[in-house]
Amino acid sequence: MHPHTNARTNARTNAHAHGQSPASLGCAGLRFGWPDGRLLFDGFDFAVSPGRTGLVGVNGSGKSTLLRLLAGELRPESGTVRVRGSLGFLAQDLALDAGLTVAEALGLDRVRAALQAIEAGDASEQNYALVGDDWDVEERTRATLDRLGLDGADLDRRVGQLSGGESVLLGLAGQLLRRPDVLLLDEPTNNLDRAARQRLYDAVDTWKGVLVVVSHDRELLELVDRIADLRSGQIHWYGGNFSDYEQAVEVEQEAAERMVRVAGAEVKRQRRELVEAQEKLARRKRFGQKMYDSKREPRIVMKQRQRSAQESAGRHRVMHQEKVADARERLSEAELAVRADPEIRVDLAATEVPAGRTVLTLRDVCPRYAPPGTSLTLELRGPERIALVGGNGAGKTTLLRTITGELPPLGGEVLPFVPLRYLPQRLDVLDDGLSVVGNVARLAPAAGDNAIRARLARFLFRGAGAEQPVATLSGGERFRATLAALMLAEPAPQLLLLDEPTNNLDLASVRQLATALASYRGALVVASHDLPFLRSIGVDRWLLLDGDGLSPSPAL
Known part of the structure; x- marks a missing residue:
């Protein structure tokens, strides 16, 4: 058994055996590196007690990796991880099986089946053992789902019918139902609309145990008690919330x-x-x-x-x-000691769209999964910038996938008149088995190696960084690599579709992206719940997608 597993088990056993409290989480002497030889942590120490801790740091500093090490999903080369109490972990790249029911995703299917069997007259010992003390599990589950705004998520509904934001909320509901003493959240507001974010804020604000949250969401970070800044493999502590940290x-x-x-x-x-x-x-x-x-x-x-x-x-x-x-x-x-945030540079003349040129036309489009009779009409001209807003489940991602041709519409016409590229939420357009250079070369086969490397430097991939396998990149690095591959593809994209582009970015990277898009010369359609980001990129039109279709929205 691995040393950190022993420490984790012993800490939990001792805590329960002696009734120790409060809960705590920590690691000591942690060493971890990637197979390509990059050493992320060496002699790393970290400890948190009850309260809310915001874990921040530039992309690639190891925030998500640290949470996975603490949660036991990754094993360190050496060192110990200690958890006092039960632990819950909501990962950034939460992947729920689309074929599962909501009850199965929450781990309630066996208890529900036992309850239903008992109610039908099967009073077997096995059924009573499965239920245990959870006689009110369905009521408690529905109350938790309602609290998070998932009142429409019937327990027998399939996960595949939920939006990305609803899936995140379902994962959070699963953690809250398990009532862990220690909870780790990795970018929990990704894909959440404003209403859902507020519900998550409320859940975080009332959390009584140990909470460690990695986030680029400033409003969420304003709710924490302390900030742990991960830089160069070491933690630097700051008391107070994010505003106190910035000061x-x-x-x-x-x-x-x-x-x-x-x-x-x-x-x-x-x-x-x-x-x-x-x-x-x-x-x-x-x-x-x-x-x-x-x-x-x-x-x-x-x-x-x-x-x-x-x-x-x-x-x-x-x-x-x-x-x-x-x-x-x-x-x-x-x-x-002086921090310097390098800037992404995008200066591609081939992406320029003349003012007035028709870029995209939607005529009476009814996307898949939309209510019958839905009719979406849109005319996009010149280097116009459109913010696509709406609640979770409104169909923003489906509409973007319809524009790309990935999902043929049920009715109407989608007419793109310029080369376009789509940056999806899950950043799954890259080949994990290839390097950053290899992925760009795949989309721009006519470009020489030197030309690709020179262009990649604009996206902060220089030297050995350009040779990194995509599978080893952090969320923010993967975003930059994906953006580079799409921007440098041939033909150059004159229409860029971005789906929640700030989800995996730290606050410095969000600023970098805004700067990069400021110099992009093509048309943009951006679906996002990140209002400060949308305001920063110079949106020309705000469009609201809801049950009534696509309509102009006042600037938010």
């Missing part, structure tokens, strides 16, 4: 930038002193040579003075060089 980081950065200025000035001073010392020694050397040439003193005395001058010059040179090296080292350390 603390701002103070840190101001101090770090002052240190850079001071260290830079010290490097210049030491360089200047080195030059002055060298000039002084050169003058002494010239004077000594002049004395030697004029033979004013005995030769043996002048030789001794020359050797002493050379030794002194050597000592002074080494001393000043060491001071310069020390000053440069202090400057490097100071620069490391």
Whole structure:
């Protein structure tokens, strides 16, 4: 058995045997790396007690991996994980079997069957054992589903009939029903509409146990008690919510930038002193040579003075060089403390759409799964930017897939007039077995390797980073790789369809994406619940998709 499994089991056993409380979660001396040799954690320590902890960090820093290690889904090379109490985990890439019923997905099917059998007169011991103390399980389940806005999710309904947001809420409902002492949430607001997000906020705000949440949702992070910032394989702790964290980081950065200025000035001073010392020694050397040439003193005395001058010059040179090296080292350390978020750059002239050119037409379209009689009409011209909004289950993803041709409509016409590309929520357009370079080459076979690498650098994949297998990328890195592959595909996309693009991005990456889209010259249709992001990309039209069809919506 793996060492961290022993620690987890023993901690739980001891906690229950001695009635210990409160719940807690932690790890010590954790070491973990990917098969490609990248070491993510080495001697890593982390501990949380009751309360709400927000885990933040740039994409690729290891937030999701850390949660999977704590949940036991990944095994570390060494170190221990300790959980006191029961543990629940809601993963970012929650994948529920579409063929399951809601009851089966929640793990209630056997208890329900036993209850129904007892009610029908089968009073077997096995049925009573299955029910245990859960006589009110159906009522409790429906109350939890109602609380999360899933009152329409009948227990016998198939998971495949739920929207992406409803699936996330169903996963959360499953965790709440199990009542874990420790709950880990990885990007729980992904795919959730405003109403669903508010319900999740309420659930988080009233949580009494240990909660660790990874999120880019600022409103959610405002509800936490502390922030754990994961940087370079180490945790940096900040008390308070996200606003408090930002203020603390701002103070840190101001101090770090002052240190850079001071260290830079010290490097210049030491360089200047080195030059002055060298000039002084050169003058002494010239004077000594002049004395030697004029033979004013005995030769043996002048030789001794020359050797002493050379030794002194050597000592002074080494001393000043060491001071310069020390000053440069202090400057490097100071620069490391300053955070710099690199920017994605998109400057592709081939994506430009002239103003007034018809890009897309929808004529009386009835998408699949839409109510009978649904009729959607839309005209998109020039480099227009459309925000597609609506509640979970309204059909936004289905409409985007209909525009791409992936789902033929039940009626009407979809007429795209320019090359288009679609960025789906699940980012499943890449081949996990290929590198980032290999995936771009697959979509742009005529482009040379050097040209692809030069373009990938704009998306922050440089050198060995471009050679990474897609399967090893973090959520944010995978997003950048997918965006790069679509943008660099041939022909260049003049219409870009984005489905919840900020789901897997940290806050810095959301800013990067907004900057990248600001320089994109084509047309955009973006389905998103992230209102701050939509406002940041210069939306021209807001369209609401609901049971009444597609209608203009006031700017949100």
